[in-house]
Amino acid sequence: MNEGLLEFLKKEREQEWRVELRSGVKNKERTQLERIHMPEQAPDLRNKNFSEVNLGLSEEQAVLEATRCIDCPKPTCITGCPVGINIPKFIKKIESGQFLDAASVLKETNALPAVCGRVCPQEVQCEQVCFYAQKLDKPPVAIGNLERFAADYERNSGTISVPKIAGRNGIKVASIGSGPAGLAFAGDMAKMGYDVTVFEALHEIGGVLKYGIPEFRLPNQIVDVEIENLEKMGVKFVKNFIVGKTASIEDLQEEGFTAFLVGSGAGLPNFMHIPGENYIGIYSSNEYLTRINLMNAADPDFDTPVISGKSVAVIGGGNTAMDSVRTAKRLGAERAMIIYRRSIEEMPARIEEIKHAKEEGVEFLNLHNPVEYFADENGVVKSMRVQKMELGEPDASGRRRPVPIEGSEYLIEVDTVVVSVGVSPNPLIPQSMKDLDVSAWGTINVNKENMQTSIPHLFAGGDIVRGGATVILAMGDGRKAAAAMDRYIKGKVREILSLIKEFKTIGEILDFAR
Amino acid sequence: MNRVLEKEYFSDAVVKLVVEAPRIASSRQAGHFVIVRVGQKGERIPLTIAEADIEKGTITLIVQKVGVSSIKLCNLEEGDYITDVVGPLGKPTHIEKVGTVLACGGGVGVAPLLPIVEAFKKAGNKVITVLAARTKELIILEEQMRMHSDEVVIMTDDGSYGKKGLVTHGMEEVIKSEKIDLSVTVGPAIMMKYCTLLTRKYDIPTVASLNTLMVDGTGMCGACRVTVGGKTKFVCVDGPEFDAFEVDFDEMLLRLNSYKPSETEAYETFLKKYQKA
Numbered sequence: 001m002n003e004g005l006l007e008f009l010k011k012e013r014e015q016e017w018r019v020e021l022r023s024g025v026k027n028k029e030r031t032q033l034e035r036i037h038m039p040e041q042a043p044d045l046r047n048k049n050f051s052e053v054n055l056g057l058s059e060e061q062a063v064l065e066a067t068r069c070i071d072c073p074k075p076t077c078i079t080g081c082p083v084g085i086n087i088p089k090f091i092k093k094i095e096s097g098q099f100l101d102a103a104s105v106l107k108e109t110n111a112l113p114a115v116c117g118r119v120c121p122q123e124v125q126c127e128q129v130c131f132y133a134q135k136l137d138k139p140p141v142a143i144g145n146l147e148r149f150a151a152d153y154e155r156n157s158g159t160i161s162v163p164k165i166a167g168r169n170g171i172k173v174a175s176i177g178s179g180p181a182g183l184a185f186a187g188d189m190a191k192m193g194y195d196v197t198v199f200e201a202l203h204e205i206g207g208v209l210k211y212g213i214p215e216f217r218l219p220n221q222i223v224d225v226e227i228e229n230l231e232k233m234g235v236k237f238v239k240n241f242i243v244g245k246t247a248s249i250e251d252l253q254e255e256g257f258t259a260f261l262v263g264s265g266a267g268l269p270n271f272m273h274i275p276g277e278n279y280i281g282i283y284s285s286n287e288y289l290t291r292i293n294l295m296n297a298a299d300p301d302f303d304t305p306v307i308s309g310k311s312v313a314v315i316g317g318g319n320t321a322m323d324s325v326r327t328a329k330r331l332g333a334e335r336a337m338i339i340y341r342r343s344i345e346e347m348p349a350r351i352e353e354i355k356h357a358k359e360e361g362v363e364f365l366n367l368h369n370p371v372e373y374f375a376d377e378n379g380v381v382k383s384m385r386v387q388k389m390e391l392g393e394p395d396a397s398g399r400r401r402p403v404p405i406e407g408s409e410y411l412i413e414v415d416t417v418v419v420s421v422g423v424s425p426n427p428l429i430p431q432s433m434k435d436l437d438v439s440a441w442g443t444i445n446v447n448k449e450n451m452q453t454s455i456p457h458l459f460a461g462g463d464i465v466r467g468g469a470t471v472i473l474a475m476g477d478g479r480k481a482a483a484a485m486d487r488y489i490k491g492k493v494r495e496i497l498s499l500i501k502e503f504k505t506i507g508e509i510l511d512f513a514r
Numbered sequence: 515m516n517r518v519l520e521k522e523y524f525s526d527a528v529v530k531l532v533v534e535a536p537r538i539a540s541s542r543q544a545g546h547f548v549i550v551r552v553g554q555k556g557e558r559i560p561l562t563i564a565e566a567d568i569e570k571g572t573i574t575l576i577v578q579k580v581g582v583s584s585i586k587l588c589n590l591e592e593g594d595y596i597t598d599v600v601g602p603l604g605k606p607t608h609i610e611k612v613g614t615v616l617a618c619g620g621g622v623g624v625a626p627l628l629p630i631v632e633a634f635k636k637a638g639n640k641v642i643t644v645l646a647a648r649t650k651e652l653i654i655l656e657e658q659m660r661m662h663s664d665e666v667v668i669m670t671d672d673g674s675y676g677k678k679g680l681v682t683h684g685m686e687e688v689i690k691s692e693k694i695d696l697s698v699t700v701g702p703a704i705m706m707k708y709c710t711l712l713t714r715k716y717d718i719p720t721v722a723s724l725n726t727l728m729v730d731g732t733g734m735c736g737a738c739r740v741t742v743g744g745k746t747k748f749v750c751v752d753g754p755e756f757d758a759f760e761v762d763f764d765e766m767l768l769r770l771n772s773y774k775p776s777e778t779e780a781y782e783t784f785l786k787k788y789q790k791a
Contacts, residue, residue, distance in 0.1 A: 201732050203551060203558075203598040211734075240600040242732065246537050267734040271746055278739055278746065278765055280772045287735035295557065295729065303557035303582055303780065304729075305773040379768030426733055427751055 001079055009075060012089055018071060021092055027070045031132070035139040036065045043359035047329045050215040050298075053356055054118070054148075059099070062149040066095035069141045072131050077143060080126040082476030083110050083184065087126060091146055103154035104161050106147060111187030112180065112226045112475065114155060115209060117148025118218050120472045121350050155225050162232045166193035171489060172257045174199060175478075176243040176429065179207025180471040181263030181462030183230060184478030190233040192486055197257070199241045204294060207265055208463075209471070211294040212286070214323050216330070220293075244432030249458070258492075259457040259485050262444060263478060266463030267426030271419055272315070276373030281307045281381040285316070285324045285420035298331055309415030311335040313384060315370055316420035317347035322354065324418040325362050336362050337412075341369040341389050341402040367391070367402065371409060373417065383413050425464050433458075443467045450484030451477055459485055516599040518590050519572060525651040527579045528622060529588040530564075536571030538563070538601050544609065544629035545723065545755055548573070548601030549731040552586040556597060559583045560728045560750075562626030563602060564655070576625035576654065582780050603731045604754045607721075609633045613695035614640040616688055616718070617663070618709050620681050620701025621647055624655050626723055627700040632662045634698075640664050642688050646681035646705070650674040681705055682712045694718050699758060703770055707763035714759055722758035724749045727772060740766050 001009075012018070039055040040046070046053050057065065069091045077087045086105055093102035106113040122144035127133065130140035154160055171194050175182035178200040189196045204210045206223045231237065243249060249260060269284030271277055283291075288306070291297040297306035312328035314321050317340035329336040338357070340347060344366050347354060358364065367389040374383045388408035391400035425442040437445040437454035444453055444460040451459045461477025463469060503509050520532035538548060547562040565574040579585045590596065607630050615634045619627035624645055635641045643663040647653045648671045660666050668676025669684040677684060681701070688694070689712075697720040699709040706722045713720040726738040726749045733751035740747055743760035747753065 201600065202730060203600070211730075240598050241537075242600060242603070245602055246541060246600070248541075251541075265734075267730075267732060268748070268751070269734070269736045271736070271739075273746065278741060278769065280769060284736040287729060287737050290729055290735050296555070302555045303553075303586075305776040305780070307772070378771070379765075428732060 001074070006074070009078070009086070009088075010073070012086070013071065013073065017096065018089075018092055021096055022071050025067060030068055030070050031136060031138070033064065033068045035068065035142055036061045036145075038142070038145050040356075043356075043361070046216065047326070047360035050330060052219060053216050056152055057142075057145055057149045059153075062094050062099075062146060063097065065142050065146060066091045068132070069095070070131065076129045076131065076134065077126040077141075080129040082125065082472050083116075083479055085109050085126075085147075087143055090150060091141065091143070094146055094150060099150055099153040100157065100159065100161065102146075102150035104163075106150055107161065107163050109479070110475070111184045111230065112223075113147055114151035114222045114226060115180070115218060116472055116475070117144055117146075117151055118222075119213060119470075120144055120147075121470060123351060125472070155222070160225070160229060162229065163187070163191055165191055165233060168195065168234075169193040170195060172197065172255075173259050173261075173485065173489075174243075174252060174257045175261045175263055177201075177207055177261075177263035177265055177462070177464075178205045178227075178237065179263055179265050179462060179474065180209060181474040181478040181481075182207065182261060183226070184475035185261045185263065185461070185482045186230055186235045186478075187233065188479050188482035189485070190230065190235050192482070194486075196234070197236045197238060199238050199243050201240070201242045201264075202294065203239050205237050205239065207263075211290045212320065212323070213471075214289065214293055214327050216326065217323065242428060244428050248432060253457075258489055259459065261451075261478065261481050261485070262429050262453070262458060262460040262464055263462045263474065264426050264429050264464050266423035266466075266468045267428075268424040268442075269419070270422045270424060272370065272421060274370060274372055276375060276381070276384075277419070279373050279375040279381040280379050281309065281415060282373060282417040282419065283307075285314070285320045285418050286423065288324055288418045289320070289327065292327055292331075306331075307416055309333065311337075311412075311414045312416040312418065313337045313339050313370070313412065313414045314418045314420055315339050316422075317342065317349055318420060318422070319349045319353055321418075321420035322349045322357050324420055326353075326357050326360060328416065328418070329360055329362060333416075337365055338362060339365045339368045339370060339386060341367065342399060343367055343391060346399045369402070369404065370417075374411075381414060381417055383411050384417065385409055385411055423463070423468050425467055429464070441467055450487075451481035452484060452488070456488065515595040515597065518592055518594050518596065519570075521590070521592050524576070524654045528652065528654060529577050529579075531575045531577065531587070531590065532572050533575060533596060533599060534571060535573045535599055535601075538599070539566040539571050539573050540568045542566050542573065542602035543606035544633040545604060545607030545626075546602035547604050547626070547731075547754060548575070548599055549603065549728065550575070550587065550596050550600075551598040552583065552590065553597055556586060557583045558598075558729055558731070559587075560603070560725070560731055562723070562725075562754075564625035564628050565658075576622055578622040581777050600731070603750060605752070607633060607723075607755055609637050611638045614642065614692060616642050616644070616685060616694045616697040616713075618644045618681055618685055618697065618699045618701070619646070620705040621652065622654070623701030623705070623723075623725070624653075624659070627698070628655055628658055628662070630698055630700070630723070631659060635662045635664075642692065642694075643667070644669060644681055644684040644688065645676075646670070646684065646701070648672065680708070682708050685709065685712055689713075689716050689718065696721070697758075698723070703763055703767050706758065706761075707767070710758040710761070710763070720758035721755050722761055723755045724753055724761065724766065726766060727770065740769070
């Protein structure tokens with residue numbers, strides 16, 4: 001943590017209300033409290049509906065959990081947050097019962113607290129570096145659950161605060177994509193007084209938050225409330241608009257846009273390129289989830305169809321694989337299987353998601369890899385041949401490399417397969433901009449300090465840069481890009497002003513402006 | 515929301531819609547398509563842009579009633595709005611001067627073929643166009659095609675108009691009388707498959723514009739995947755046009771029927787509701 005930030009946090013911590021709160025309960029008593037487990041729907045109930053699994057903390061539970069936080073002088077938790085939330089401050093606001101204030105603190109640095117409280121991997125971020133986990137070897141303060149509590153409390157109170165907006169500066173900037181990177185960027189830019197437009201290719205705003213993450217983990221209505229909030233801050237949203245296709249960046253510059261954030265996401269699903277992968281009933285996780293989440297395919301009132309059968313195999317071990325397999329279970333699969341070539345310890349999915357999936361009756365076929373698919377006479381998948389694997393020497397990622405076991409192959413009957421083995425960057429933006437510096441994998445290369453691309457007025461963040469990461473990292477990128485874009489634009493303005501000073505007559509200025 | 519400005523029936527089953535979409539009108543090129551959705555519960559379907567008018571800010575779509583979504587679209591009247599229109603999508607047709615181009619369109623595939631014919635003609639090629647349909651009333655855009663082609667051959671299955679026979683019969687006659695440098699085929703997958711078998715026999719380079727199922731149309735979902743040259747390609751971002759000799763049409767035909775059972779059911783339910791109303 002830098003000196004300036006520490007100094008600021010120290011001052012905040014010395015405010016009267018914080019001091020009083022600390023002295024109210026002894027640290028010893030605080031650390032004796034057990035971490036509160038968030039109530040959730042019973043597994044055999046929730047695997048048949050799409051309502052949220054986690055039910056949220058009650059006010060009493062939230063205050064009690066907040067009391068566990070000892071308000072450390074050096075709050076390491078903040079260093080674990082990609083968007084730098086003032087964690088102790090919002091938690092202490094909860095402890096003191098000022099729930100709406102807690103939500104305001106969150107919104108100082110986080111445009112989407114209700115989303116992050118639900119989908120952030122806190123266990124490897126803020127909570128991992130919490131004093132409890134680091135020094136006491138106890139479960140950390142449930143920062144994520146508390147964030148969710150404060151954001152939900154505010155939403156349900158009907159008095160959602162709109163962050164203070166600096167004087168409008170009339171400078172037009174745009175985000176290409178309305179996913180987490182774009183929304184975080186839009187929030188910060190609007191706060192600084194910019195005229196922000198967010199362009200979205202689909203017919204719904206929210207990107208992966210809408211088409212990717214299922215209702216049972218993140219209800220769309222929650223995303224919509226956060227979007228409405230951005231609208232109240234003056235952010236404009238344009239749907240059905242593909243920058244690079246509907247209009248080029250140059251067109252938009254001519255229309256007055258000064259700078260852009262590319263947050264177009266990792267929109268190209270990977271396949272394994274094994275025989276039979278294009279049979280009917282074999283989907284990418286993107287397609288399977290989009291049909292169900294965005295197009296409501298599981299609801300017979302909607303026109304979009306989906307094939308989701310009785311025996312569903314999901315290939316992969318990430319969060320998207322867990323979302324897919326749990327969705328399949330909810331749509332009536334008798335066998336919903338995860339097929340993953342490494343062991344369960346090596347799965348990239350959040351521990352909570354794996355736990356929830358297991359409780360809901362998902363089968364885990366670890367150290368298994370598909371080799372070939374078979375279909376009936378209509379081309380509909382009916383079975384798959386899998387191979388068992390064992391762990392060998394560690395590979396470049398540091399994880400032990402899965403090695404096929406000779407002669408271990410066998411058939412599994414399936415009627416639906418969801419391939420969830422990662423995504424590649426969406427090619428539309430890179431294709432439409434010749435001068436843009438792009439990596440061999442198709443991700444946009446940026447200066448990691450400020451997210452600026454090889455084209456100065458173009459910044460980029462989220463999966464189009466990272467190639468497949470998390471919502472919160474994308475939001476962190478969006479915020480970083482916003483701060484850098486503000487510096488970039490102000491620098492430009494200073495440059496123009498200093499040039500103008502050189503001129504001797506107004507005529508010269510007019511000439512220059514021409 | 516995009517307004518329907520004009521509507522014209524080509525036949526009972528084929529409708530022409532002129533739709534307000536100024537941005538798309540000015541940025542589209544031959545080969546591009548759009549994705550449309552009718553109603554909040556509607557499905558996203560791809561449609562190729564047949565014509566565009568930059569001055570008026572309109573695009574022309576030609577739609578055949580084949581299922582629930584296309585009927586909903588065809589039922590829109592002048593002044594109604596299409597809920598969502600996004601585009602232009604896909605890669606534009608690769609246009610160059612090659613010599614003589616044989617353009618073959620079947621059914622409503624003639625609509626996407628029109629801008630391609632127009633562009634090849636503009637690039638200085640001799641263009642011979644074969645239009646095919648089951649019967650006379652399903653032959654569309656003949657007049658426009660004649661404007662941009664050096665020669666137009668009409669084929670109908672029942673002989674009610676032009677010559678009697680399949681599109682391939684018309685093509686073969688042309689091929690025998692003229693040196694063809696490039697063939698372009700747009701229409702039902704089964705037609706494109708047979709057109710390609712024919713041009714392969716005569717070793718004429720052939721381009722096919724594929725009309726697979728799609729959801730987002732921006733490369734995100736992979737519903738449109740086809741095997742081209744042994745590799746999986748996405749029609750929405752890698753296509754829609756491919757070297758026809760490399761396309762696995764049999765796989766494409768199977769995948770086009772992915773939802774046949776549920777589509778038939780949905781269609782029947784829709785018709786019942788529709789007839790009641």
